[in-house]
Amino acid sequence: MGNLNAVRNELRRRRQAIAGMLRQQKSAAAAQYAQQFLAQLSQAQHIGVFLSLPEEIDTSVLVDTLWRQKKSLYLPVVKEKQAALAWREYRRDTVLIKDIFGIATPSDASAEWQGDFDVVLVPLVGVDVKGNRLGMGGGFYDRTFADKIRGHRPWLIGFAYECQLIDHIQRRDWDVPLDALATDAQLLHFI
Numbered sequence: 001m002g003n004l005n006a007v008r009n010e011l012r013r014r015r016q017a018i019a020g021m022l023r024q025q026k027s028a029a030a031a032q033y034a035q036q037f038l039a040q041l042s043q044a045q046h047i048g049v050f051l052s053l054p055e056e057i058d059t060s061v062l063v064d065t066l067w068r069q070k071k072s073l074y075l076p077v078v079k080e081k082q083a084a085l086a087w088r089e090y091r092r093d094t095v096l097i098k099d100i101f102g103i104a105t106p107s108d109a110s111a112e113w114q115g116d117f118d119v120v121l122v123p124l125v126g127v128d129v130k131g132n133r134l135g136m137g138g139g140f141y142d143r144t145f146a147d148k149i150r151g152h153r154p155w156l157i158g159f160a161y162e163c164q165l166i167d168h169i170q171r172r173d174w175d176v177p178l179d180a181l182a183t184d185a186q187l188l189h190f191i
Helices: 003-017 022-041 060-068 140-144
Strands: 046-048 072-077 086-090 096-098 104-106 118-120 126-128 155-159 179-182 188-189
Touching: 022 060, 022 179, 022 188, 046 126, 060 072, 072 104, 072 140, 086 126
Parallel strands: 046 072, 046 118, 118 155, 155 179
Antiparallel strands: 072 086, 096 104, 179 188
16 A cells, blocks of 8 residues: 555445444454453453543443453543653543543553553554554554563554554554454454
């Protein structure tokens, strides 16, 4: 695919075309593949997740499963546009507010997580067959995990529709690749 903006636009168009019952079915299938990955990491307790935007694959089934498994979940918080993400604990009773981009995030700043993650579920616009991720363009996940060594904690697992998987994304020096990808059709390991 061509330049990054054109690639983003095409991939966003693809995922926007998935709605209603089809979105629910594909999201549930992807959640099962994500659970396969997590089952390999039975000791994983602290997991970063994200709440889906309307055009993204729905994370709610996976989040509910993780809560039932008594995992500790955390949501990203954008505090500043050029900073790394902060993370706050996310429980069933967590009160959510909108961040500077209008994304739901926990309101309680005292619940900010300072520890290490075992796994982080990562949103994406696109990903290639080597685990190179294309995000929305803000660089938040790349800044947050800039020191991550591939194949080591925290395990970064992309969560997306199969139609977001493409052959090649030009990796830039600051891009942080994924360790795995769960889609509605498969689980891919990149390590």
